[in-house]
Amino acid sequence: xxxxxxxxxxxxxxxxxxxxxxxxxxxxxxxxxxxxxxxxxxxxxxxxxxxxxxxxxxxxxxxxxxxxxxxxxxxxxxxxxxxxxxxxxxxxxxxxxxxxxxxxxxxxxxxxxxxxxxxxxxxxxxxxxxxxxxxxxxxxxxxxxxxxxxxxxxxxxxxxxxxxxxxxxxxxxxxxxxxxxxxxxxxxxxxxxxxxxxxxxxxxxxxxxxxxxxxxxxxxxxxxxxxxxxxxxxxxxxxxxxxxxxxxxxxxxxxxxxxxxxxxxxxxxxxxxxxxxxxxxxxxxxxxxxxxxxxxxxxxxxxxxxxxxxxxxxxxxxxxxxxxxxxxxxxxxxxxxxxxxxxxxxxxxxxxxxxxxxxxxxxxxxxxxxxxxxxxxxxxxxxxxxxxxxxxxxxx
Numbered sequence: 001x002x003x004x005x006x007x008x009x010x011x012x013x014x015x016x017x018x019x020x021x022x023x024x025x026x027x028x029x030x031x032x033x034x035x036x037x038x039x040x041x042x043x044x045x046x047x048x049x050x051x052x053x054x055x056x057x058x059x060x061x062x063x064x065x066x067x068x069x070x071x072x073x074x075x076x077x078x079x080x081x082x083x084x085x086x087x088x089x090x091x092x093x094x095x096x097x098x099x100x101x102x103x104x105x106x107x108x109x110x111x112x113x114x115x116x117x118x119x120x121x122x123x124x125x126x127x128x129x130x131x132x133x134x135x136x137x138x139x140x141x142x143x144x145x146x147x148x149x150x151x152x153x154x155x156x157x158x159x160x161x162x163x164x165x166x167x168x169x170x171x172x173x174x175x176x177x178x179x180x181x182x183x184x185x186x187x188x189x190x191x192x193x194x195x196x197x198x199x200x201x202x203x204x205x206x207x208x209x210x211x212x213x214x215x216x217x218x219x220x221x222x223x224x225x226x227x228x229x230x231x232x233x234x235x236x237x238x239x240x241x242x243x244x245x246x247x248x249x250x251x252x253x254x255x256x257x258x259x260x261x262x263x264x265x266x267x268x269x270x271x272x273x274x275x276x277x278x279x280x281x282x283x284x285x286x287x288x289x290x291x292x293x294x295x296x297x298x299x300x301x302x303x304x305x306x307x308x309x310x311x312x313x314x315x316x317x318x319x320x321x322x323x324x325x326x327x328x329x330x331x332x333x334x335x336x337x338x339x340x341x342x343x344x345x346x347x348x349x350x351x352x353x354x355x356x357x358x359x360x361x362x363x364x365x366x367x368x369x370x371x372x373x374x375x376x377x378x379x380x381x382x383x384x385x386x387x388x389x390x391x392x393x394x395x396x
Contacts, residue, residue: 013382015363016394025366027382031373033291033311037083042301043271043278044235044258045293046085046123047286048092049076050334051099051107055348065094065103065350072107073114075343076122082294084286085121086111087161091202092284094331096166098351101130105152112158123194126150127163133205136167139181146185160193161237161282162186166205174211175221182225192234194260194282197222199240201327215245223252230254237262237282241327243270250277264323264330268312271297272305284330285319288337289374318368321361329356333365336388340369340381347388359392 011027052075057066076086088111089095089104099107108124115122128136128145136142142165153160162185172178186193200207210218226233235258238246243266250259261270261279270279286293292311299307322333332353339347347354366385375381389395 011378011382013386015366015385016360016389017363018360027370027375027378028373030375030378032376033295033373035291036081037294038298040301041083041297043297044085044260044280045083045286045297046087046121046260046282047079047290047293048087048090048282048284049079050287050331050338051093051350052338052344053346053348053350055346061098061348061350061352065099067103067107067350068344069110071344073110075338076111076114078343079287079290080115080118080120082290083298084290084294085123086115087282088112088122088124088158090125090161090163090196090284091198091328092287092331092334094350094353095125095127095163096129096203097328097331098349098353101149104129105149105156108153108158109156112156116157123159123161124153124156125163125196126153126160128165128167129163131167133166133170136171139168139171139177142168142171142181143184146181147188150185150189154190159191159234160189162193162195164196164198164203164206164209166203169206169209172209172211175217175224176211178211178221179225179228183229186229186232189232192232194235194237195222195226195233196237196262197239198262201241201325202239203328215240215242219245219249219252223249226257227252227254230257233257235260235280239263241265241323246270246279247274250279264319265316267319268296268309268316271312272300272308284334285315285322287334288322288369289315289318289372291376292372292374314372315374318365318372318374321364321368329353332357333361336362336365337369337374340366340384341374341376342380347384359389359394362388 015023015025017023052068052071054066054068059066126149131145210221237260239262259279260282264285296308296311323330
């Protein structure tokens with residue numbers, strides 16, 4: 001259970017405002033969530049997890065990734081302690097935005113070993129990102145690329161999230177091209193996979209996925225392919241930031257196929273569901289709000305839907321801010337939260353992506369995280385917020 005709400009905090013700091021002013025921001029009352037899962041869950045919930053960069057590596061961050069493996073795996077242990085699964089080597093881990101396939105595979109191998117040692121849940125991304133888009137000439141090229149990564153993940157003992165393919169988005173002209181690729185690939189997997197439909201707001205290179213820019217027609221194609229291969233599909237993660245499309249798709253899927261919400265704008269109501277069903281979860285925001293998400297899900301499983309919304313509802317404004325357009329830069333906010341909460345000792349990212357959001361964006365993130373009770377150690381978070389403001393020229 002949550003500890004009692006404390007009186008208004010005496011902590012404060014100066015934060016920049018949108019009108020170029022300065023606000024003396026006083027932190028809200030603190031709220032503490034359990035560090036371990038409290039009871040069983042009735043939803044399958046994955047957190048897509050970020051990677052911790054090595055800030056002292058002598059590399060060129062825009063060109064090569066340097067990972068702090070100990071801190072990266074320690075964060076996954078934190079996720080597993082809270083009863084959540086890890087969705088490994090996905091876009092939250094900067095796959096395709098700093099993390100290449102060889103490094104992703106090493107990450108997958110490490111995570112699968114760690115998960116098996118404790119009986120934890122991990123699914124890992126298999127895609128075609130080692131195939132340069134310009135080198136993809138036919139759907140056979142895409143199939144071979146998928147087969148290579150699937151074989152590597154399965155050799156490591158891992159379960160698969162079938163990621164969307166930039167190469168297929170480029171050369172796939174119609175529903176038939178997509179059916180040919182997915183039918184062939186799914187026929188070969190050892191265990192049912194999670195299919196990821198990632199919208200172009202997350203990755204512009206995926207515009208027109210499923211062979212059309214018309215989302216209604218795209219959904220028709222996706223549903224037909226998934227239902228035709230239902231025995232090979234554990235579930236579908238939809239990342240379109242459109243709750244009604246997700247609900248519509250969920251109702252059209254074969255009953256054996258789970259819907260995993262990837263809607264970082266509307267996840268609370270989609271997970272709670274309605275009289276016709278609900279979504280499970282596979283969310284990047286769960287990286288940033290894992291303790292609150294775990295506790296909220298445990299309340300929902302206990303029949304306390306009001307308690308679920310009381311905890312998870314206040315996290316939604318933060319998530320909408322972190323995932324605001326350009327959505328693909330959300331990783332900066334996720335890693336910033338990890339730094340504020342002490343999961344790493346620096347705010348350095350793979351690919352130099354710590355620079356992808358403005359100072360005003362980070363200041364508002366701090367306010368919203370505080371209001372949702374998501375700053376695990378407010379004193380430390382305040383010091384770290386002040387430090388990053390100083391490095392960006394704000395020394396009020």
